[in-house]
Amino acid sequence: xxxxxxxxxxxxxxxxxxxxxxxxxxxxxxxxxxxxxxxxxxxxxxxxxxxxxxxxxxxxxxxxxxxxxxxxxxxxxxxxxxxxxxxxxxxxxxxxxxxxxxxxxxxxxx
Amino acid sequence: xxxxxxxxxxxxxxxxxxxxxxxxxxxxxxxxxxxxxxxxxxxxxxxxxxxxxxxxxxxxxxxxxxxxxxxxxxxxxxxxxxxxxxxxxxxxxxxxxxxxxxxxxxxxxxxxxx
Numbered sequence: 001x002x003x004x005x006x007x008x009x010x011x012x013x014x015x016x017x018x019x020x021x022x023x024x025x026x027x028x029x030x031x032x033x034x035x036x037x038x039x040x041x042x043x044x045x046x047x048x049x050x051x052x053x054x055x056x057x058x059x060x061x062x063x064x065x066x067x068x069x070x071x072x073x074x075x076x077x078x079x080x081x082x083x084x085x086x087x088x089x090x091x092x093x094x095x096x097x098x099x100x101x102x103x104x105x106x107x108x109x110x
Numbered sequence: 111x112x113x114x115x116x117x118x119x120x121x122x123x124x125x126x127x128x129x130x131x132x133x134x135x136x137x138x139x140x141x142x143x144x145x146x147x148x149x150x151x152x153x154x155x156x157x158x159x160x161x162x163x164x165x166x167x168x169x170x171x172x173x174x175x176x177x178x179x180x181x182x183x184x185x186x187x188x189x190x191x192x193x194x195x196x197x198x199x200x201x202x203x204x205x206x207x208x209x210x211x212x213x214x215x216x217x218x219x220x221x222x223x224x
Contacts (some may be wrong), residue, residue, distance in 0.1 A: 033212075041217065042112065042114075042200060042217045043200070043202075043213075043215045044112070044215070045212040045213060045214065087152070087153065092155070094165075094166065096158045096160075096166045096207055097155045097158045097166060098155065101152055102150075102152045
């Protein structure tokens, strides 16, 4: 089977740096994705890592270590608008769709 | 706006009703998906369509019936639902079936079954 583990909640202050970890167990691995979902909104795609290493996109970066079945999302210079749920996801064994983690709720305070 | 629209945004129905959810994508994508999102639970994949053909049915009860008349439209027909089916139903699309490089989600339909 496939499963993903991520912390349920993270809190931080504006301007800080936060790392949200994700460990996964999967029968076949294609890559690790990250999505952001604001309360009442739809999930939006943030990043995708198929190879080991760090991918940077503005204030957000995502890292993958396939040997450790581990990845993280790094959010820098936190802003209040970054308060949201963040989901890691892997592609299912059939290669047809995503399996999501339970999500990490990030609360950013001033 | 992600280019994926869903109607209605909110729906309240009784257990004996029949209703349909609609999803439309304006992105020229080939794959479309239905997900269920319940409180305190991860997004659950329900159905996958690729070029109008169903490629995945994730053990979904038959009271949920999908329909994909073309690559741009996806429906979810609902009948004799249970209160535990109350959830946010999300539609998504992606360019190709291997969805890791980005799925685009609609705003969802908030369904309440009385």
